[in-house]
Amino acid sequence: MTGELQLLLILLVPMLGALAVLAASPLPNVREGVSFVIGILLFLLVASLAADLSWDAPPTLVLAEPIQGLQLVLTPEPLGVLFALIASLLWPITTIYAMGYMRDHHEVNQTRFFTAFAVSIGSAMGIAMAGNMLTLFVFYEILSVATYPLVTHRGSVEAKRAGRLYLGLLMATSIGFMLPAMIWTWHLTGTLTFTPGGIFGPEVSSGVLSLLLLLFVLGTGKAALMPFHRWLPAAMVAPTPVSALLHAVAVVKAGVFTVLKVAVYLFGIDTLASIAAADVLMVLAGFTILMASVIALRKDNLKARLAYSTISQLSYIVLGAMLGVAAGAVGAGMHIAMHAFGKITLFFCAGAILVTAHKSRVSELNGIGRRMPWTMAAFAVGAVSMIGAPPVAGFISKWYLLMGSLDASHWFAVGVIVVSTALNTAYFMPIVYAAFFKPEDAPAISGQDDHDHPDHGEASWPMRGALMLTATLAILVFFFPGVPLALVQQMAGL
Amino acid sequence: MSGLPGLYNYWIAVFLMMAGFYVVISQGNLVKKLVGLSLFQTSVFIFYISMGKVADGHAPILAEGVTVYSNPLPHVLILTAIVVGVATTAVGLALVVRINEAYGSVEEDEIQARDNAADKATGRSGGSGESPRT
């Protein structure tokens, strides 16, 4: 199979899968079977592409040419392959989880759900493989639109308001900032192709570069950099599998992935070090990390706490990208991968608790670890990963991020990472502690609360299986980080 | 053709035009509006006809001893424009007849009032559009 064909299939398989899901809508089992098989197929495709790839002459697939001289083109590069690998690995796992969740939770419109899900993953693949900024932008916008029905899945007033905020913020930033930045870059350089070392020549003044960098990074609303982060907690009204895959993996990672791509391949790591705006953005990212952690501390709703934790973790990646040293970019790239495993585990656990125990508040979780030992053990693994302690994935990326900060002698960044680690511990560890060591509260007295299932046990097998799998993966990558590390170092030119 | 008095027919055209324009704007009666519109168009006819006149020129018919003719082309053109004007007036009047049938009035403000009343009756705000034609 040639590389071009592989690329085409990577894009087509999820898109056609969406159609297949739509066609299979009267038969739920077939529908979900199709979703799962397509997920596996996609992962195999991406893996075989990654295995065959030679970085010197990557395959290139031209899809179309909407602007004269500017094509929609797919070209794999190390970081994109890493992103595609993670997203396509976690998709089938999430599908298993979603089957259990959606049925146990008696959700409606499941066909719409699985269809939009497949389209979203297809767009994420497009973002990962984009060979230039225009292609990335196109799939970025498709992803925004395709995830809208997922966010508003419940159709309630609250969901509708969340959807409005979600789409409004993402579109406003991308059309308002990213698009003009892109057109300006095109006007200045005549290219938008991702090129190692950047595309800006010395003739572009550093003031212009600063402005462009600000526009690009702030225009990436999906990176949830404050003050454009509000959509992320709002989008938590979505069903948990959506939050898990899209808001811990695909959507937000698409955002920080864009930031990293722009930093490494449009500006270039070396150029970045000389741009004043990079420091501004670093401070903003640091502020976001700390601020979001403090907010997370105060959130009682479990999903909201996870959402703010996501916001803060995303800014690590922005921080790493803006450091302007290779080690920082490596840390950022690794964090895209490492954060994914931990965070998806946490979301899976939150969803399993919601469906099985009908509990969504942190304060209700006392003693739940005795009823749901596997789920809460996985939760603990995810929490340790967020904190960045060994032997879980999060440690590795935090290590590289620290190295990068020290390399660049950025004491501000070092300080932020240290303080935020403490904050992470403060908002995750009490949950784990309460779940295992605090006595269970007496069931709510109120008779109106027929939601309460005092006699619940573990979550159903699809959910349990999925969350244990991701927790295991999170531990495994700690011991075998070879593949992602090699890819990221390739990207950073080390 | 120099000096203001020599251009008096252009002054007439301008006057007619402004008068017609004023009638269109100021009158609420739709028929009167059309009268104004016709006046407005007529001024342009005069403008064109004046344009074609060549000083001391004769009607453009070949005849003995005549060497200077007026330019016939604007006159021909304006024939077309006159036809257009007549057609416009005809369509306009037809519309006024239909409006009178539908509303029972040809006064702008009364029509407006009836539309607003119909809106209130159906409980809609400005411009939905279901009130059946009477």
Next chain:
Amino acid sequence: MDHLAVLVVIVPLMSAPVCVLLDRSRPAWLTSLVAAWFSFGAAVMLLLRVSAEGPLRYSLGGWEAPWGIEFRIDVLGGYVLLIVTAVAALVMVFARHSVEQEIPHDRIARFYAALLLVFAGLAGITVTGDAFNLFVFLEISSLASYAAISMGRDRRALSASFQYLVMGTIGATFILIGIGMLYMMTGTLNMIDLAARLPEVSDSRTVRAGFAFLTVGIGLKLALFPLHLWLPNAYAYAPSTVTAFLAATATKVAVYALLRFVLEIFGVEFSLHAMPLDRILVFLGLLGILSGSLVAVFQRDLKRMLAYSSVAQIGYMVLGIGLASVTGVTAAILHVFNHALMKGALFLALGAVAYRVGAVTLREFAGMGQRLPWTTAAIVLGGLSLIGVPPTAGFVSKWYLVLGTLEQGLWLVAMLVLFGSLLALIYVWKLVEAAYFKPPPANAAAVAEAPLSMLVPVWTLVAANIYFGLYTDVSVGLASRVAHDLVGGGG
């Protein structure tokens, strides 16, 4: 082959009386359908030919140019002609069911006659090479469109049509005065001769006055802000078929007339540099974009909402012309094409909704996603194109327009243009929310999806929206070629 240039106009023109004579609805529809498709085929062949061999000149009745009337088709004319005929061909397919429901049975034949006359007039404007002839065709199409609009179901269609008649006639008379003044100074009505002779006399008050009259007159026809007041009512109350056809073609042809007169006959040097029209157009275009979009946000009647959105979209085109650069004019011409695609699709889809449900306000639109899934999906896709979300045609237009403004360092303008897009997002999304997240009204009867004869044209246009968002060799290629011809290589 040469005669195609004239047949493309004559066939619809002569089919109109045939419709009246037949006086039965089905044969009249068939006649119109055949005429429209014939013109479409002819337009395709003409465009292929002129883009390969250069402008095609055709002397009517064998009278050579300065004496007789000349039809002259160049790439710009052929391009707009193609848009007009293509939309007409699709609208005629759509028309059958819609017209049978909306128009009283005994008037259907005459309705088609009016529609054909509008079509013939618009096609005529794009092919003629004679300034006065352009005025005549303009009036043919305008008069017929007053009649067609007045056949709307609501009685307010009558007053809307009357209002349009008054403003349209004033506009046409202004154009007539302008043409007269040009004739006074140059002694010719042929567009090429005019363009050749005007520079010698351009420094005179008469030419400047003529220029002003022409611009304002065309501005009225174009619904250029603030001369747009006739448009929302006319579009809102006209029969669905007429709205779709006019929205997709009439203002486009007016843009064509503006390009022809301002850029070709008067020339860039005179109109955009000696006269301050460039700044005026940019300013009015921006006002149009912002006010049109803003008013659209608050509309509840969907046809009216889209009508105001048209005012905004015309602002984009005018803004592009006002930039006076190759990129700007390319964007304007490209948007003429793309906007015809999106507004055609949207208004036709609304027509299909009206056919099934009756009226199209936001209230009736609640729950439409379940009631008419295909039609609603088409509206959503058309709406995305209106916003300018990639990969739709609207995105490409916006790209070139913003590029054009950035080339000249007009930062604020670029930002406002994009802000207009976000306003479009708001009004389109109101529609989406109503369609998918509100239950259908309690008294809503179960309805079947719109008939295939409506869905096919709608989805053809939707598919075109996406196709021309991805593959722009034709649309951008022709537009930039025309822009180079009009503005000159330097830009």
